[in-house]
Amino acid sequence: MEKLIITAALTGNVTLPTQTQYLPITPQQIAEDAKRCADAGAASVHIHGRDPKTSKPTTDPAVYREIATLIKEKSNVIVCITTGGTIHMTAAERIQVVPALKPELATFNMGSINFSIHPIAKRYKDSDYKFPWEKEFAEGSKSWIFPNTFTDIEHFCKTMTENDTKPEHEAYDVGHLYNMQYTVKSGLSKLPLWLQFVTGILGGIGSDPENIMYMKQTCDRLFGPENYKWSVIGAGYPAEFNLATLAILMGGHARVGLEDNIYISKGVLAKSNAELVEKIVRIARELGREIATPDEARQILGLKGKDKVNY
Ligand code: KMH
Ligand code: ZN
Secondary structure: OOOEEEEHHHHHHHHOOOOOOOOOOOHHHHHHHHHHHHHHHHEEEEEEEEEOOOOOOOOOOOHHHHHHHHHHHHHOOOEEEOOOOOOOOOOHHHHHHHHHOOOOEEEEOOOOOOOOOOOHHHOOOOHHHOOOOHHHHHHHHOEEEEEOOHHHHHHHHHHHHOOEEEEEEOOHHHHHHHHHHHHHHOOOOOOEEEEEEEOOOOOOOOOOOOHHHHHHHHHHHHHHHHHHHEEEEEEEOHHHHHHHHHHHHHOOHHHHHOOOOOEEEEEEEOHHHHHHHHHHHHHHHHOOOOOHHHHHHHHHHOOOOOHHHOO
């Protein structure tokens, strides 16, 4: 099996600062976490920006530039920038970071889904929230649709191609794999593809191992086994570790991080993103899977290299 690519998703767009005190918020905190995760074995870090004052997710390219520049100074790790954002952001706002920074990798969400975190709001009283926006953000997600129309998909494909940014395709359900096939057939996406199978989002496919098997089988049929690489994002605990372990055994790759899961073990908060990376590295080593360095991951994924980014 090829070496394991570990992605660390550091802060995300839906984890609330109230949920964990260990969530990195400022560009400095995010960059320091990226370095610690790389030292622990992550080949790639997935980045969202947050307003340093309010902690709210932002699409401000200046925030992304600061984060990416600080990471580049500290580490050779691959920087994968989000184009996902939140319901409060337009598709144009979400994609603007790609022409601005021309990153090696950027996420590319392959279809529209309900995307809700409203059950989290039930855990907190009004006085529990650290920031005034969090309650409405969590409760309001009950009415969210995460829009990724074919118009958006076409525009994102063209923008990523123009900027030589490799898409990291996020598939939240089996139908999204067929959306991806449409982009391949219509010449918008080039093979080989790099995919994240995302499970456990309220609105998407569940975190059953059978779903990962089925998504992989579907990709084998649609693209051919040699034409894609895949990784898993199991949202929540224990899905993050269970599905990452399954992917390690099946020859896929794995993402962990506070964007997707805040627990290191049942009911125990992870004290850092690096602690989550360390755990998956231990599991991989026990199972005999070697860990890819950033440069090995660049080769596996066919990335342009960090000397060709615009930051
Ligand atoms: N939050 C994850 C479930 C993105 O940033 O574009 C998916 C994600 C999407 O990371
Ligand atoms: Zn993300």
